[in-house]
Amino acid sequence: MADPISQFEIKNLVKIAEIGGSEIHFTNSALFMAITVVGIWALLVGGTSARALIPGRLQSIAELSYEFVANTIQSTAGKEGMRFFPLVFTLFMFILVANMIGLVPGTFTVTSHIVVTASLALLVFFTVIFYGLYKHGLGFFRLFVPHGIPIYILPLIVFIEVLSFLSRPISHSVRLFANMLAGHITLKVFAGFVTLLGGLGIAGVIGAALPLILVVALTALELLVAFLQAYVFAILTCIYLNDAIHPGH
Amino acid sequence: MADDARKDGMDGDRSAEDAALSARLQRLGERLGRQGQDRKAEPAAGSQSDPSAIARGFRLSTELVAGVLVGAFIGWALDRWLGSAPWGMFFFLMLGFAAGVVNVMRAAGISKGPGR
Numbered sequence: 001m002a003d004p005i006s007q008f009e010i011k012n013l014v015k016i017a018e019i020g021g022s023e024i025h026f027t028n029s030a031l032f033m034a035i036t037v038v039g040i041w042a043l044l045v046g047g048t049s050a051r052a053l054i055p056g057r058l059q060s061i062a063e064l065s066y067e068f069v070a071n072t073i074q075s076t077a078g079k080e081g082m083r084f085f086p087l088v089f090t091l092f093m094f095i096l097v098a099n100m101i102g103l104v105p106g107t108f109t110v111t112s113h114i115v116v117t118a119s120l121a122l123l124v125f126f127t128v129i130f131y132g133l134y135k136h137g138l139g140f141f142r143l144f145v146p147h148g149i150p151i152y153i154l155p156l157i158v159f160i161e162v163l164s165f166l167s168r169p170i171s172h173s174v175r176l177f178a179n180m181l182a183g184h185i186t187l188k189v190f191a192g193f194v195t196l197l198g199g200l201g202i203a204g205v206i207g208a209a210l211p212l213i214l215v216v217a218l219t220a221l222e223l224l225v226a227f228l229q230a231y232v233f234a235i236l237t238c239i240y241l242n243d244a245i246h247p248g249h
Numbered sequence: 250m251a252d253d254a255r256k257d258g259m260d261g262d263r264s265a266e267d268a269a270l271s272a273r274l275q276r277l278g279e280r281l282g283r284q285g286q287d288r289k290a291e292p293a294a295g296s297q298s299d300p301s302a303i304a305r306g307f308r309l310s311t312e313l314v315a316g317v318l319v320g321a322f323i324g325w326a327l328d329r330w331l332g333s334a335p336w337g338m339f340f341f342l343m344l345g346f347a348a349g350v351v352n353v354m355r356a357a358g359i360s361k362g363p364g365r
Contacts, residue, residue, distance in 0.1 A: 156344075163319055163341075163348035164355075171315035171352065175307065224303075232304045 004188035008112055008181070029116070032108045036098045043097075065093065069234060076238035080245050087127065088241075091120060092234040099180065099226035103219070111229075112180040114173060121173035124237045132244035143247040172236055176229050183222045190215045305356065312352035320345010 012025035047062030055063055069089045073081045095111055102109025110116055132140035144161040145154070190211045197208035324341030328334040 159344050160347045160351055163316060163323070163345055164351050166323075167312075167315035167319040167345075167348060167352060170318060171308075171311040174315065175311045178311070179307070228304055228307060232307050235304060236308070 004185045004192065007108070007184060007188060010113075028108045029110055029113065032098070032101060032110050033116075036094060036101060036110065039101065040093045040097050044093075065089075072231075072235055073238050076235060077242040077245060081238060081241055084127075084238075084241050087124075088234050088237050091124070091237060092230050095120070095176065095233050096227060096230035099230060100223075102180065102184070103222055103226060109180055109184055111176055112184055114177040117173040117177040118169070120233070121169040124172065124240055125169040128240045128244040131241070132247060135244065136247055140244070140247050143243055168236075168240060172233070172240075176233055179225055179229050183218075183225055187215060187218055187222065190218060305358070308356040309353055312356050313349035316347075316349025316352050317342070317345045320348060 011028045012023075013028060013031060014026040015023055016026055017024045043058065044062050047058035047060075050056060050059055052059060066089070069092050070082070070085065073085060073088055077084070098110040101107055102112065129140075132143070136142075144158050144165065146157060146161070149157050193211040194208045194215065197204040197211070200207075320341045320343070321338065323345070324338035327337035327341065331337065
């Protein structure tokens with residue numbers, strides 16, 4: 001039985017360069033990121049190439065994903081949020097397709113590594129800070145000073161608001177990473193039970209039916225989680241960007 | 250003559266009714282317009298309008314932990330830097346917990362976003 005952690009192992013595939021004594025490799029993670037990007041590209045370019053008035057299947061998927069993300073942005077960050085549409089759409093599609101590819105047995109799940117999700121979350125975090133400072137100058141810091149707070153507890157509230165702001169990239173990245181990690185480990189453990197019990201003769205084969213059913217059910221759940229996590233990541237990105245667009249009201 | 254008078258009366262009634270009706274219509278239109286604006290303004294206001302409850306549930310899971318972790322880390326770093334152990338950790342762990350609770354309240358939609 002393969003241990004449930006080995007599916008997350010980074011393997012070096014091709015050595016690219018050596019910089020300052022550390023080797024730079026093209027890893028399986030990088031390979032699956034590339035597959036994800038090519039997959040998205042094929043879906044969107046292939047889907048929109050026909051430009052039919054009555055969309056085919058691929059075109060429907062491309063149009064639906066556009067409309068879904070556009071609606072999400074407009075309902076959370078308003079019309080002005082649409083200038084961040086490329087960022088949010090890229091994040092959503094990358095995470096969604098990476099999660100979906102990761103569900104295929106034998107593949108590598110890019111989003112199950114915190115270094116990947118933290119990079120994406122920090123990208124959003126710094127985009128919020130830089131755009132907020134660029135757009136509003138020091139007025140951006142009104143974000144940390146709520147209205148209508150008595151002056152004697154204001155310092156405490158400001159501390160709490162700053163800590164709350166700093167905790168955003170952590171919860172943003174850990175949520176996606178932990179859900180993917182836990183889901184894949186659970187799947188692997190239950191699938192391992194099937195093979196273990198199956199090796200115990202007739203009674204074992206009958207007993208193996210239960211974990212097999214569970215694996216099927218869990219796969220369905222993981223499909224839902226794969227979509228929802230991409231959606232949650234996108235909607236949180238919108239909410240955070242909304243703070244950068246309109247701080248302090 | 251009598252006919253004319255009746256006609257006049259009816260005309261007067263009708264025009265009064267028309268005026269009342271148009272005034273009511275106008276009031277209704279204004280009210281509807283105001284509500285429409287409210288409805289349009291509401292989604293732009295922020296985190297209140299998550300369409301999916303499951304998505305909101307997923308948000309709750311890590312918000313509290315993240316706040317506490319950030320507070321603990323800042324406290325630990327300050328203590329190391331200033332040698333003020335255990336007071337930095339004590340103070341910032343409490344603040345971090347408060348920030349975590351604020352995060353959860355915001356994610357659950359009980360409290361509104363920062364600065365609002």
